[in-house]
Amino acid sequence: MAPREENTKSTGRVLRISQLDALELNKALEQLVWSQFTQCFHGFKPGLFARFEPEVKAFLWLFLWRFTIYSKNATVGQSVLNIQYKDNFSPSLRYQPPSKNQKIWYAVCTIGGRWLEERCYDLFRNHHLASFGKLKQCANFVVGLLKLGGLINFLIFLQRGKFATLTERLIGIHSVFCRPQNVREVGFEYMNRELLWHGFAEFLIFLLPLIDIQKLKAKLSSWCIPLTGASNSDSTLATKGKECSLCGEWPTMPHTIGCEHIFCYYCVKSSFLFDMYFTCPKCGTEVHSVQPLKSGIEMSEVNVP
Secondary structure (H helix, E strand, O other), rough: OOHHHHOEEEOOOOHHHHHHHHHHHHHHHHHHHHHHHHHOOOOOOOOOOOOOOHHHHHHHHHHHHHHHHHHOOOHHHHHOOOOOEEEEOOOOEEEEOOHHHHHHHHHHHHHHHHHHHHHHHHHHHOOOOOHHHHHHHHHHHHHHHHHHHHHHHHHHHHHOOOOOOOOHHHHHHEEEEEOOOOOOOOOOOHHHHHHHHHHHHHHHHHHHHHHHHHHHHHHHHHHHOOOOOOOOOOOHHHHOOOOOOOOOOOOOOOEOOOOOOOOHHHHHHHHHHHEEEEEEEOOOOOOOOOOOOOOOOOOOHHHOO
């Protein structure tokens, strides 16, 4: 009953992106299987499978082929995306699975081709005889032709959306959906919101380095706190000099900028070098010159309440 039901299924056109995604999933699965297999022999002597690595890989890929394409007419990536292979030589529009010969030729072209390429590479690398040199040139020529054919096939696939690989075209199988696909409803509200916030974040990343936060803070403070007139009297400096107007700590090497407030030398000098229009954050006085505190004012006087 199952084969008869399969033959009555109608086939649908598969998107190009779905076929390419299936190929990428197949590659990811092969890498995962190989990494898990090599970890099983992690504690053994290094290079245990170095001489027989192409044969071991071919055996693993043959094992995957037996329980995917040979049994279910689809690779693992295609099964995830609800895709199967269909016999392209069948005149019927209904689903017709690939024949046994097509499945075997698929294994020969994919698994056998990769094994032959890796084994020939090792053979030519270890032998440098003249006869092997000519054989290597012939092999490189054949590989180049196959890659050129794969490129041409891929360009045709992008135009027509059929036969994603050269192997599929040669043996006559192509991808179809297993079941009819529902019409996809795509909403762009989430995408629009993400694009909006992403653009706003990039704008802030560009804008924030251009804003002088310290100067803006001083300007806001001058608006909130009434400005006091500048005074250079020694008594005023003594009463205002208990802390640096920038860092809030006891002033180290106290200096003034022409107003009644005192700053650490390094605080005011670094701020002035960073911003040539630096103003006092307390009263808004512009910096005309950075002068040390007058020697007549002793720091002991600053402690006088």
